[in-house]
Amino acid sequence: MRKLTMAEAVGTAVPTGRLIDRGGFRRYDEPGFRTHDEPGTHTHAVPEVFCIFQGSGTIEIDGAPADRFSAGDVLLIEPGEDHHLINDGAVPLVFAWMHLQP
Template identity: 65%
Template structure:
């Protein structure tokens, strides 16, 4: 897992490329989520939650904890960019008073 801020992202205008976070990767798919309930934990299905590609979260609003392999390892807040590596069991846990709002993207290497 890596954590950046939106200010760390480089200015670029290349469509779906995401060179400022993972050079040589493009966005495979993604979405936008809003969770109003405090204590919400992403990917809260039974078992491990992993991907074969990197997953990036851009936190628009809210704050909370970053969980990897069942342990809280860091905190996040609005403006943070969290990158989970392939194979990492990962979750975000909302801990703030404001609803958790984020975008998510799965990245894949440029062919």
């Protein structure tokens, strides 16, 4: 997992040779909300990018807290990394996510 600022991510968040295949926009109001909180791991065979627009929290990678994030950060999740965003801020967590295909 890599954490970048929006300024650093321009031109680098989508690795060379990859295209945005699909994505979405999410808002989670509840403090303590954990994305993909179903049993088992949550991984992809392709990289995933999260752009954080509002709120803050912790990114969990492979079952352990990896880093804090806040509005303006871009998170690049590598293929195979089990990942979850945990909202721990005072305002709703708002982000966009994108899966990257070769």
